[in-house]
Amino acid sequence: MPTWARNTVKNLMPNDEVCENDRQYKTLTFELLDCDNIKRKFSLESERYIAISDEEGGISTCTSVVAPLDIRQKGLENLFILGDIFMTKYLCTFDRDNDRVGIALARHADVLDPR
DSSP states (O other): OOHHHHHHHGGGSOEEEEESOTTSSOOEEEEEEOTTSOEEEEEEOHHHHEEEEEOGGGOEEEEEOOOOOOOOSTTOTTOOOOOHHHHTTEEEEEETTTTEEEEEEOOOHHHHSOO
């Protein structure tokens, strides 16, 4: 996300700090406009965007994997890239012919067949 946006939410996300678990942080919600200009909300729970590393002595450190991204090209200054973290929760289909993206909650095989 652009640095300005990252700075807006950075106090809600850890930055290499000691933590108990990855669920103690806020859910990030992105609002995207659909083809009919209706706002749709897509949420990422903290366990999806927090990485935990175990240190010696049983201390865990939490770090946000959301990185700042600044593109200095006219029209792209506010670009967000919703990458693999987003796409592990949401199925995204890309329609290049019509410049559209379809987004739906993904259904994972282990949820459908919990063997």
